[in-house]
Amino acid sequence: MQKLVLIRHGESAWNLENRFTGWEDVDLSENGYEQAKNAGRILKKNDYNFDVGFTSYLKRSIKTLHLVLEELDHLWIPVEKSWRLNERFYGALQGMNKDDAIAKYGSEQVLKWRRDPNEHPPAVTRDDPRYPGHDLRYNGLTERELPLTENLGETMDRVLPFWNERIVKAMRRNQKVVVVAHGNSLRSLIKYIDHLSDEEVSNLEIPTATPWVYELDEGLNQIRHYYLD
Numbered sequence: 001m002q003k004l005v006l007i008r009h010g011e012s013a014w015n016l017e018n019r020f021t022g023w024e025d026v027d028l029s030e031n032g033y034e035q036a037k038n039a040g041r042i043l044k045k046n047d048y049n050f051d052v053g054f055t056s057y058l059k060r061s062i063k064t065l066h067l068v069l070e071e072l073d074h075l076w077i078p079v080e081k082s083w084r085l086n087e088r089f090y091g092a093l094q095g096m097n098k099d100d101a102i103a104k105y106g107s108e109q110v111l112k113w114r115r116d117p118n119e120h121p122p123a124v125t126r127d128d129p130r131y132p133g134h135d136l137r138y139n140g141l142t143e144r145e146l147p148l149t150e151n152l153g154e155t156m157d158r159v160l161p162f163w164n165e166r167i168v169k170a171m172r173r174n175q176k177v178v179v180v181a182h183g184n185s186l187r188s189l190i191k192y193i194d195h196l197s198d199e200e201v202s203n204l205e206i207p208t209a210t211p212w213v214y215e216l217d218e219g220l221n222q223i224r225h226y227y228l229d
């Protein structure tokens with residue numbers, strides 16, 4: 001039996017301020033640092049260890065993984081980062097306070113943007129400073145890969161190649177894997193792994209810094225999943 005651990009990053013400064021974050025590279029809040037360390041302690045208490053870690057290009061996840069590995073005295077393991085594990089790109093909502101968005105657009109529309117897997121938030125234009133094409137770290141991406149907005153389905157479309165080519169391959173080599181990513185990139189992955197319907201995934205809320213464990217059989221079929229806390 002093999003275990004895969006997925007963790008959403010600790011609380012970020014903009015989670016605390018209730019702002020749409022997406023690809024904005026916001027740091028962990030003070031509480032977020034503590035939550036990340038605590039996730040590491042929980043894993044340690046339960047005798048977890050890992051051969052490889054995967055995370056996004058965004059510091060709230062990178063730092064969470066680092067803090068988890070530090071608690072486990074595992075800072076030496078290889079870590080692979082990919083933009084494909086980034087949070088969903090929230091378009092022109094990025095930076096906006098979620099209550100201000102509700103006041104401006106109404107709660108029904110904002111809920112659709114947040115949780116309807118097929119709904120696109122308003123797009124940014126390529127001259128918007130939030131367009132990822134202006135950011136050095138995304139130099140290697142093609143224009144098609146650089147988002148102007150994303151719904152959950154499109155997030156899943158760019159997460160899955162990384163899942164199949166890197167994460168599943170590592171597990172097939174019997175490596176013990178930890179993945180630290182984001183609310184919506186993990187929702188898209190869990191939708192895929194658990195075959196969730198659009199409605200089921202719209203009700204899935206993933207808490208910050210709480211290890212989500214999949215137990216898998218030899219063929220990497222799921223036996224069960226649960227939170228570790």
Ligand SMILES: O=C(O)[C@@H](CO)OP(=O)(O)O
Binds near residue numbers: 019021087088090114
């Ligand atoms: O702002 C975001 O990027 C995400 C995660 O914090 O928000 P939501 O939960 O509204 O999708």
